[in-house]
Amino acid sequence: MDDARRERLKESLLILEPLSAEQRRAWIAERLADDPELAAEAQRLLAVPVDESLTPLFEPPSELSVSGVLPAQIGPFVVEGLIAQGGMGNVYRAHQHVPVKRRAAVKVLRAELGSRQLLERFEDERQAIARMEHRNVARLLDAGTASDGRSYIAMELVEGPPITEYASLHNLSLRQRLELFVQVCRGVQHAHNRGILHRDLKPSNILVADEDAQPVPKVIDFGVAKLLASDATRTGQTLSGQLLGTLGYMSPEQADRVQPDADVRSDVYALGVILFELLTGELPVPPDRLRGLSVAELRDAIRTHPRRAPSLVWREASTAARRRGVREPLPADLDCLVLKASHPDPEQRYASASELAADVERFLSGRPIAARPPSAWYQARKFVQRHRLPVLSGAVVALALLAGVLAAGVGFRRALLDRQAAEIALKTAQDEKSRADQALARAEEVSTYLRELLMRAHPARLGPKATFEQLLKAAAADFLSQPPANVLVRAEVASALAEPLYLTGDYDNVEKLLLPQIDSLADQELPRARALRTTIMLRLGYVASRKSLPALAEERFARAAEFARAADSAQLIFQTTGALAQTYSTNGNYDRAIEMLHAMLDSEIGKKEQLLRASALSNLGVAYGRKGAAAKGLPFAREGYEIRARVAPKDPVTHNMGWQLGISYMENNQLDDSVAILERNYAAASEASGVDHADVVAGVVLLNYAKARRGDGPSVIPPMREAIARQSRVGIPLPQISQSRMYLAGALMYVGDRAGALAEADANLAELGATVKSPCDRALINVLLQVGTMFSASGAERESLIYLERAFECSKTEPAAAPFAPRIAGAIAWSYRRMKDDANAEKWFALERELREKPAAGR
């Protein structure tokens, strides 16, 4: 009999000893059914009469008593024996007769720990703890000061081993372990609902008692850790020795000695670790790794220790760990769940114990779990944080590159799931399975190819100072010289490489990678091929629009929309239509854009998929705003932002909608609302993406411009200048800086610095003009129009005309600028109206109407 089975036998004997013969038989039949040999052994041993030959030879030597003399009484409790002894004090088994008969575990704090003040501080929390009433939480019975002046805490006595020990002793199956664990989560949630954190969850604080032959886990010592820790901190006492057993379960944020921090998610972390241990028999961060570290190193050590999938740990477990973990192989499905619960970053964990419990229950009932592999975005962000790359250029590339590789990984996972599904549904055609097999093989090939590509582009080859951009270009060159033979693999890899290249602005390479794929995918019938063709065309459309080729962009988006219909994917159709509508909106074809966006909102997926709907709403707000119907656009912008802020408050896209909503308010002259939303959005965006993020820096400019319009005065100017300086420092593309400088010019005008405003506007136009091909470039017209509008509204009507008329001239000669003509004419009319030049105003208003009724040709 191996050790694990013998320990199980021992535990069984201990439980069986006080039972009657009949109860014993029933218990054995029920609980040892899986191990007949062990059941027989238990029966055999229990049949032997125990004689007195083993009663102790002597009375114990009283002075030798290692635990010291047992106190007879602690407060109202009569002491029966010692349960445990530790640095914090002793724990006694005790009972009480009056006023109620009950048994208790009484913890007496060491004299130097248990002071009166300590208990006073504990008092508030004690009352909350005492009110807890849950089957899975040991109740706090009493706390007070014993006659010798030491403080004590009395808790419901739980007779049973720690949860991990219980699970291995009773050889619990995966399901049984998870069911126990769910109960633990429920108990913890009960406490959290009352505002009580445990702060020291670990197996030795979760004891499993047998109640009516049912195992009932009970969490003990709720809130006690805080009491003791706060005191230890106060007395400057080091906890290092005692902490060791606890460290393996402690969240990184709690291990921070400078700013220890704990919330419900810290308890969730500990639960995650306990679950990990229940399943694998090992801890995600072995305590050995933390031994001997200074407290300063501790937090980082816990946070950065590489986390391994439980299913992998289980497979490679030592024999000792095998005995503690589950017997049956651990399904990989649980990996995400366990890793999410014990994630080093609190943001990535389950937000509550009940969410964790719910996901475990979903798993138990065979429903898909909510935990997902960490998003590519998150992984990339972590990567960037770890390597502290220069914020913009390099990081964005690194991030997108990783996103590409990871996306291939996700595809791999999906293929795997597809194959599993196909296996289950064997009765459906055999070719389903072979198709899924092909998908899996392809995903494997893509991921291998990408990995090799990146290895080849290793810094060793490119030199130690290679940037990610170089690395990426090298990978692209490698790909182009030696593309994979399989059409689909080729397209997948090209698409994965194109994504980050697009972000670096290397549009030529993106086209080189992607254009050939469109043709080679043309006759592919697989659903994946059709989807790929769509996303590739979509990307090509964005390239065209970035290259300021609006006609080409429109054409590509239109083709992408066609492909999406062929792929029969509602989501792709929605995305491509959205892109097309956005191009119309940028190109000045507002009515068309508005019409499409309304149709999208009315579509089935637009009603159902909240995130997609939010994008369409926000874009609709923008389109109305651009058309000059700001009042009509505002409700859409607001609704879109609100949906998004509810569903994904920390997502960069949400923040973009926030900026947009601020602009909408401004367009409607609701300046207080605008400042309010922009401030709120700035707080959220800077917290999520950091104050150095390009969008956040641009947001500072926007916010201060709104304040200038509201009449906040010259104090708004310095932060704007600082933000713009930062934008140029980190290499933001010129058109975006130009946009910011335009706001600066506007703000200067509003605060009364007319000369400064004009100088800023001219300098901006000159700088931008030097980089564009035509004097009527769209970016330039955009600046002219907006500067003109701002100046006009701020009282510099005459100056505004200079810019607006220049823009209008362009709209007559440059086809791409033609759609802007009505808007420019309208702005000019308003300037004249403000100057009380009614004749000219009427003339321009008439022109505006005429231009609107005669939409730009070909659209």
Added chain:
Amino acid sequence: MNIDVPHAEPSGAGRADTGDRADRLITLVYNELRALAEQRIRTLGPGVSIQPTELLNEVYLKLGKDPARSFEGRSHFIGAAAIAMRNILVDRARRASAMKRGGDHSRVPLEDLSVAVDRSPDEIVGVDTALSKLEKVDPRSATVVSMRFYLGLGFSEIAFALGVTERTVERDWAFARRWLAQELREARSGA
């Protein structure tokens, strides 16, 4: 309750993990016990009964002057004392049985120490033999038994000495007690 239990439980009463040091401690305790007993006989004269508990306490107090009167020191002492006491009692019981069968008288017979044990020498030898077998099957259970049987320690003290939970000790005891009972019965019926 808030006490950290080491993840891996040590096997045996501070023997496996401390090696040499424990052996020296056992010898030390053993020698001290004997020397003390002999000194008692010299001063009090033969025939005076000494409680083993008292002996043990004296030894403990004497060794306890040691600076290592810490958790480690104490738990090692208990482990060593259990073994030393077992050796003394079993030696004496063996000799007593041998004498009954006409053994030699060359050494000071230990029963002269008059350690008050009201168990027959055969019983003590029987338990020792069975315990030696249990040591091979489950060393920690055997240690629990010797601490309880030879020193009369309670579960919590044994748990403390072994650095395990009390529940673990109870579990070991529940098993060892049944296992030894069966072993002793078989030995008796075999003899």
